Amino acid sequence: TTAAAHPGQSGFAILPDGGRAFTARIAMTELAEKTLDLQYFIWDADTTGRILAERLLQAADRGVRVRILVDDLNLKGRDAAVAALDAHPNIEIRLFNPFAHRSARLLDFIADFNRVNHRMHNKLFVMDNAVVIVGGRNIGEEYFDAASGTNFRDLDVLLMGPAVAGASEVFDRYWNSEAVVPIDVLGTRDETQLTAMMRSIEAHTGSAEAQTYLRRVE
Numbered sequence: 001t002t003a004a005a006h007p008g009q010s011g012f013a014i015l016p017d018g019g020r021a022f023t024a025r026i027a028m029t030e031l032a033e034k035t036l037d038l039q040y041f042i043w044d045a046d047t048t049g050r051i052l053a054e055r056l057l058q059a060a061d062r063g064v065r066v067r068i069l070v071d072d073l074n075l076k077g078r079d080a081a082v083a084a085l086d087a088h089p090n091i092e093i094r095l096f097n098p099f100a101h102r103s104a105r106l107l108d109f110i111a112d113f114n115r116v117n118h119r120m121h122n123k124l125f126v127m128d129n130a131v132v133i134v135g136g137r138n139i140g141e142e143y144f145d146a147a148s149g150t151n152f153r154d155l156d157v158l159l160m161g162p163a164v165a166g167a168s169e170v171f172d173r174y175w176n177s178e179a180v181v182p183i184d185v186l187g188t189r190d191e192t193q194l195t196a197m198m199r200s201i202e203a204h205t206g207s208a209e210a211q212t213y214l215r216r217v218e
Contacts, residue, residue, distance in 0.1 A: 003161065010161030018145035021137055021156045022048060023217050028127040029055040032064045037171045039069040039124040042138035045078065047213055048146050049139050050204045053085065057198060060090035067091075069175055071120045072098040076105060079186065084197035086183045093183045094175060096120040118179070123156075124171055132159050132167040146213050 002011065015021040029036060029052070036059060043049055060066050068085075072095040075082060086093040097118055101107045108116045125133040135156030141147035143154055159167070174180060204210060 006161075008162060010159055010163035012160075012163075013158045015133070015135070015156040015158055018137070018143060018152070018154070019216055021133070021135075021154075022052075022144035022146070024133060024156075024158060025052060025125055026055055026217055028125065028131060028133070029059045032059050032127045034064060034128050035126070036064055036066045036128075037069075037124070037126040037168065037175075038067070039120075039122045039171055039174060040138050041071045041119065041121045041123065042074050042140055043068075043070050044074075044138075044140035045081065046141045046146075047204070047207075047210045048141050048144050050201045051210065051214065051217075052139060054198075054201045054205050056091070057085070057088065057201070060088050063090065065090055065092075067171075067175065068093045069096060069120075069171070069180065070094075071096045073119050077103075079183075080193060081197060083183050083186075084193040087194040094180045095183055095186075096174070097179045098181050098186065120174065120179075122170070122174065124167060126164065126168055126171060129168050130160065130164060132164045133157070134159065134167060 015024060036056065038056075056066050056068075066088075068091070070082075070093070075095070082093055082095075085091055097116065097120065099105045099108045099116060100112070105116075123135060123137060133156050136154040137143040137156050142150050142152040145152075205214070
């Protein structure tokens with residue numbers, strides 16, 4: 001009804017609190033009916049990163065198409081794990097400007113510095129092309145008030161209305177750019193590892209630490 005009263009306009013809500021910002025993302029994975037598009041510079045394999053991965057897998061199991069675009073700079077040593085998620089039939093993962101030498105990235109900085117020094121810092125979370133979260137937060141405990149001993153401040157904005165189409169256009173432009181490569185092109189995709197990855201994620205999210213944070217999120 002609010003949208004109908006303001007035709008052609010976009011609505012927004014500021015998300016200053018890290019816990020609520022993570023809750024909003026989790027809610028979007030559960031409410032999604034058709035698509036989820038995520039674009040991030042950093043995606044840590046910590047409690048928040050694994051919880052979000054688990055909820056994305058659950059959405060994909062429901063038939064939601066999930067596309068994840070992440071910068072390759074912070075994925076050293078995680079090719080197998082990322083490729084395992086990509087093995088899900090409803091999940092596709094692409095890397096921005098991937099390093100050619102997967103285990104010796106210093107070689108790329110020496111031989112191909114101008115290219116590998118070009119990174120993607122976008123943060124974008126789009127649900128059903130109807131709701132989007134943009135802002136400064138990557139996926140990691142410090143961004144969502146889940147890390148002990150830190151006082152990290154950041155900001156997101158949740159948008160609905162015509163502005164979402166612009167965000168989706170930005171995502172598609174990056175997704176289809178020459179600098180982006182599907183993870184399976186790197187030759188690391190192994191469909192047999194998907195089940196093992198799901199069990200690993202479930203074991204982590206079932207830990208006491210993760211459950212304590214999840215109760216706050218719920």
